[in-house]
Amino acid sequence: MQTTPLNPGDPAQIGDFELLGRIGQGGMGQVYLGESPGGEPAAVKVIKPSVVDSTARLRFAQEIRILQTVWGARIAQLLDADADAEQPWLATEYVEGPDLGRHVMSHGPLPALLVLSLGATLAEGLSYVHKQGLLHRDLKPANILLGPNGPKIIDFGLAVFAESNASLTATDMVVGTPSCMPPEQANGVKPLTSAVDVYALGTVLLFAATGHLPYYTNNIHALFHMVTDPATAPDLTGTPSELVPLLTSMLSHRAQDRPTVNEVVKQCRALVEAQGLKLAQARRRLTTYTATSPQDLSTLLPASVPESAVSPPSAPPGPADVPLPDESSPASRSTHAPASASPAPASHAESPAQAEPPAPFAENAQDHRTALQQNAQDTPRRIRPVGRAPVRSLRHSAQARRTAQQLREVYAARARF
Template sequence: MLALEPADPVELGPYRIAGRLGRGGMGTVYLAEGPSGPVAIKVINRHLAADPEFAARFRSEVAAARRVSRFCTAPVLDARLEGEPLWVVTEYVAGPDLARLLRDQGPLTGSNLEALAVGVATALTAIHGAGVVHRDLKPANVLLSPLGPRVIDFGIARALDAGRGQTVTGKILGTPEYMAPELISEGRSGPPADVFAWGCVVAAAATGASPFASKTVPEALYRVVHDTPDLKGVDPGLRELVGAALDKDPQARPSARDLLSGLVGQQEAQDTARVAGTIRLNLSGLVAPTARLAPAGEPAGRVRSPRRPYLVGGAVAGVLLLAAAGVFAVRALPQGPPEMTDVLYQDDFGNDKSGWYSDGTRVDVAHGYTGDGRYTIASDLSNNSRYAAAPVNAELPEHALVSVKADLAAGVPHNAWGGVFCEYRLDEKQFSYYVAEVRPDGRARIRKSTDKTSLDLTPDVPVPGFKKAGLVLRAECEREEGRVRVSLWAGDEPVAEVVDEAGDARGKPKYGLGAAKWPGEQPDTRVYFDDFRIGRLP
C-alpha cells in the first residue's frame, strides 16, 4: 500500500480511493471501497486513453475479460469505457503477489507449490475457455490468498499491442523471461504462449526464478528461443508437465485443460468449479500485511494533519495495516526526535579497527571501512541485503535512539534501501529485525524481518527535506513486554512510527546498519555511513 499522491484521484464513480497498490506501463492500480466492499481499480494512463485505437482495443478486451469465469481469477466487475479517465475494476485479493513472495520468502514447497500449479492452470482453463489470451502471465500477475492463487490482468494487455509483440510505445509486450519463443521470434501469441508462461511461473515458484532468468533483456530473449531449461530444482511430480509446457514448438505443448488433467486427473479436470473450490494455500507466516479500509463514516482521500503532514496514518488515508501475527498501529510522532543526552556508543569510522564487520578497507568494499572516515555496505549478486551490528560489548537498553548520517550513493531509485535497524535475537534461529530505511527517490518505510517472514509495517512515505547525501536518520526503538515501537525521523522531521503487538521480539537488543535491494535489480545498492551513535532513552 502506497500513499496517495497529489495527482491521484480520491473518488472514481461510486468507488472511494484509499491508496495505491502499484503502477505499471498501462496505468496505476488503486485499492478502493465500493458499494459491495474493497476492489482494485486500474486507471489507464492518459496518453494511452487519448489514443482512439488504444481506447477501442481496451473496450474490446474488457468486454472479453468479463466473459471469463471466476475460477482462480480476479474477475472484472466494472469499467469506465468512455471519457476520461478510463478504468477497470476487479475483485480485490487481500494477499501478496507471487513475485513479492519469492523475493521475500524464497520458493514454495509441498502442497503450496502444487496448489499454485493447479490454481494457475485452472485460471488459464477459464481464460482460454472464454476465448481470451492472457499474454503477460508472470509471478507479479498471480496473487496469493488462502483460497488459492488468483490470476489478474488477463486479456487487458492486448490493448497495448501494436503488432509483432510490440506495444504502442515500441516496447516489448510481455516480460522477457516468461515470453514464449514464438512471441519473441514471430510476434505470434495464443493459448500455447500462456501455457509456456505457466511452465515458467511454476518453475519460478519451485526454484525462486524463471528458468530463463538473465541479467539483460537480450540475454533473456536469446535463452527463451535457444536454451533447454534446467528443471532439476522443480519438484519431480511437476517436472515432466513443466517440461512439456516449455517445449519450443507451440503445437507440442499441452493445452491448459491438459495441464489441469495432468495435475488432478482427467475426470476431475472436467469440473473446473469443483477443482477451484478445493484449492487452498497455507500462507501462515508468509503473507505481507493485508489492508482494511476505514469505516464508511471516516473521510476519504488524503487525510492529513495540518501540524504533522507526514504521519503514516494520514499518508494511507485511513487505511490500517494488519498482519496475521499481530496488529500494527500508528500514532502521532513528536515534531522532533528525543534528545540524545546519554550516548552509549559512537563511531565516526576514522579508525578501521573499531570492531565493525569488514571485508577490507576500500570505498568499493562490500562490507566495511572506506579508509576516508566512513563505513559502507553494498548489495551484489550473492547478497541482496547486508547488515552490520554495532560492536558494542555492553548490554544495550530496551529504549534507545539510533542515529547515523547516510549517503545513498548507488541503486535503482525506487528499489535501493539503506538505514538503521533494531534487532532482537533469541538465538541463531529466532530473531526479529525492525529496519527504518530510506531509498534514493526520497521515500522511507519501517520493515520487519524475522526467521519466518518479512513484511512492510508502513507504506513508502515521503521524506521531508530529503537529500541523498548527508541525510541524518534517527530511529527510536522501544520494547516493553514484547511490544515494540519504532519511530523514524529524517533530520528533525517526523517520517513514520509503528507499534508491533506481535510479542515475538525476544532476546537482547542490538542496533546497526543495513542496505538492501530486490533480487535481479541493477545497479547494486551502495550506502555510505558516518557519525553513528546509540543513545539511552528514559
C-alpha cells in the same frame, strides 16, 4: 496489505468509487484502492493523462471487453468501467494478498506439494479462460495474487481472442514478459494458441519451486535469443525431482509438444495423490501457507503439530542472487501492483506494452528467513505485572479470532477427508 496515501493531485473519487489510497502504478496508469457505495473494496485502474490517446483508449476498451467476457473462480472479476471518461478507468475485484513473486522473494520457494496444488488450481482457471476463446498471453509470478481464498489470475491487458488476427499493436512489436514468454510469442508468430499460456504457467511453477525463471540475463536481446533458440534448454536448477518431467514438458520449445491445461491438471493431481493426499487437501494447505507468514504461523502451533506442516522450505541450491520474476515494470495486479513501483506489498497494478530487463534480488530467501528469525529473537516479550488483570479490547479479541482461525485452517489442512 498496505497502501500508500493519496497524493494531493489524486482524485478523491472515480465513478462511484471513493479512493482510499494508492496500490501501485505501471507504464500506462495508476492503480488505487477504492470502495464502492456499498462498501465493496476494489482495485481501480486509471489511465495516466500523459498516455491518453486514441490507441491507449482502444487498448483499454479491449481490456474492458475481455474482462466483461472472462469469468471463473480464479479470475479477479470486473466490477465497473468507463473507457470514454476523460481519464479512462476500470474497477476490478480487490484481492488482498501478495503476488507470487513477492511471496517467494520474502519466504523462499514453495514445497513441491504446494507447487502441484498451485499448478492444478491455475491450470483449471486457465481452462475456463480458454473455453471462452481467450488467451492471457502475459502469465507470470507478478500476475498471480495469493489471496485469502486461494490464488487468482489478474491483468488481462494483453489478452486476445485465441484465433483473432486483429491487433492494436504494431506488427513488428512483441509485447509481454520475455523470460515468461514462449518461443513462438517471442518470434511474433500469429495466431497464438493456448499452448502459450501452458508455457507461461510452466515458468510460474518453476519460479514457485526454485525462485528463478527458465532464462535470465541482464541483456534483453540476449534474453530473447535464449528464449527462441531451440538449442538453449531452460534452466531447471533446483527443481524437485518429482516436478522435472511436468515442467520439462510444459517448457517444451515446440508448442505441439506441450500438454494441454487439462492434462496439466491431471498430472498435478496424480502427483499429489501419489503422496497420499487429495487435491482439495493440498489446496487448503496452499492457502494456509501463503495467507500467513510461515514464520508467524509456526509460532502459533502447539507442540503436537509438527513444524514441518507449515515451516518454510529450505533455499534451493545455486547462486545467492535470483532474478526478479517480473521483467516488465508492469503492473498488474488487475487489482495489482508492479513488483518495483510501490514500496508496499501491493496486490494490483497494470501492464506496459514493452518489457524491461529485470534486476537481481538484493538477498536470497535463506538470508531473509535468517534475518526474520533473528529479529524475532531480539524482540523483548511483553510481561504483565503480577496482580494486574489483563485489559480486554476489541483489537485483542480480533487478534484472538485471527489466531484461532489460522489454527483451524492448519488442522483442516492436515485432515484426511
